[in-house]
Amino acid sequence: MPLGTKPDMERLQAHEIVDRVAEMRPWLRERQAVAEQQRRIPQETIERLDAAGVFSLTKPKRFGGADFTTRELHDIYRALGAGCGTTAWVVWATAGGNLWSFAFADDVVAPVYDPAWVGPRTFALGGTSRHMSGTARKVDGGWMIKGVWPFATGSVHASHGYLAVFYDETDDTKVGMALVPKESLVLRDDWDAMGLAGTGSQTVATDGDLFVPDERFSTPAQLGERIEELTKQGLGPRRGGLARSLVTCTGVALGMADQAMEMFLSAVDKRSIPYSPYAKQADAPIIHLTVGRAYAQIRAAGRVADAAVAELDRCEAEGVDPAEREAVQLHTDAAYVWDACSSAIETLFHASGASAILKRWPLQLIARNCRAGSLHAAHNIDTWLENVGRALCEVESAPMSVSVLERRS
Incomplete structure (x- = not known):
């Protein structure tokens, strides 16, 4: 059995998850307002979604992920959105962070997919501009990163974050991703929005400089190389x-x-x-x-x-x-x-x-x-x-x- 696999998740097909979500729909609708009031998805909702296999959607196959097609993912998200749009948004956003898991060695990524964790595993932030990302400087054995990252959807419930950092003061092509346990970050609990208020998309930050070892730092080029390598082995992500x-x-x-x-x-x-x-x-x-x-x-x-x-x-x-x-x-x-x-x-x-x-x-x-x-x-x-x-x-x-x-x- 692949590391990180939950035995009862291995046999789930996309239509089974859609059916489970459809059964949850009345319950999700009743709790839409609760999510907005709490400014996050209620923990009971997270637990029910986890039991339904929802957080396995884009997890890497080598850690027990479902590896669904584009059509299957779209249909699952539509079923979730018909119950609670905020919940569906969080599931989608945290699923996206899983793509960066392909950039790192298995022993580095394994803690992200610890089978004991309940809920989404990752969130990913930044990279389109410097004001939405952090900075990094090279030191012996790793990198010192520093920054403030807004709109951290999934940071309330996930265990790890992928944080975009620029490692050159003038060259905007020099950007990487650092894999950071959430416990290493400051969570500002500042998400108060007119819409999607229940996503808990708070700001996360470092408390000064934070050391990230080399094995937990990657770049888009390295991600591409790693994806090609895993794809040849039949373990890569879907295209797109x-x-x-x-x-x-x-x-x-x-x-x-x-x-x-x-x-x-x-x-x-x-x-x-x-x-x-x-x-x-x-x-x-x-x-x-x-x-x-x-x-x-x-x-x-x-x-x-x-x-x-x-x-x-x-x-x-x-x-x-x-x-x-x-x-x-x-x-x-x-x-x-x-x-x-x-x-x-x-x-x-x-x-x-x-x-x-x-x-x-x-x-x-x-x-x-x-x-x-x-x-x-x-x-x-x-x-x-x-x-x-x-x-x-x-x-x-x-x-x-x-x-x-x-x-x-």
Whole structure:
């Protein structure tokens, strides 16, 4: 049995996890507001998700990971988003950190996947800019790192973090990742947001300089070499890198949209439209138009996500990573899905009447969570429409800022 494997997780298939998540859906929905109030996913939710095998989604195969396809991951995230968008976001974000586990030797990574740990194992931060990352300087036997990293989704529940650090004062290509036990960091508990408030995406920092041994420090180039080596052994990750992560995350947005539509339709026979002749919203043509418009947006977003998922599964089948132009399109597709789902949910919220602003009704929370997700830098629709438009017009520009994962080339 591979090191770190939980025996009862080895046989789980993607459809089994989807079924388990679907069974949890009413329970997850009841606790959406609790997560927002606590500014983190409740521990009981983490324990139930762990028992359902959710945190094995992108764990390296050599540590008992599920190694699901892009389609399977997308569908699992959509099932989670239909229960609680905040919970789905945390599962997705912490799953992404697992890719950096391929950069290090097995004996270094083994503590990350200690089978006794309950919950997500990793979080990963920074790398797109210096103000969102730390710094590192070389010393005998390792590196001294120092910094402040905001938006540390998963740091509440994970055991280890992958922290981006720049190790040259002037060269922005000189960036690496340090594997750090969470207990070595200062957790600021400063996450207080209008949306996705339950993700616990607090700031983490070092208390002065922190020593990281050489074996727990890697670079994008070293990660690429390690991935190629493991891929030849049949132990590498699926193709696609960050683009794949963002495409699978569209399942979170679509799941929230599914939940919003279900909530809205459940009330149209009960809610009236004051100052109108309609005792039930279901009788009003404006509601029919509203539902049709939102449905069309969600359906179109789903089709765009399906096309992006299919493209990544094609790359996997052919044993190639997306080309640069393809990656730009995949980023744009992901941004489009988030924006379309947010707009559809807000359309339903606007049509729900004044009572929808009450916090005991979940639609306002779903709307805030999805819009917050759409504002993530990697999902910003205006940025990616400009980028794809520039590519279509064949206009050259200065190099764009990219994540540390995209610097492998």
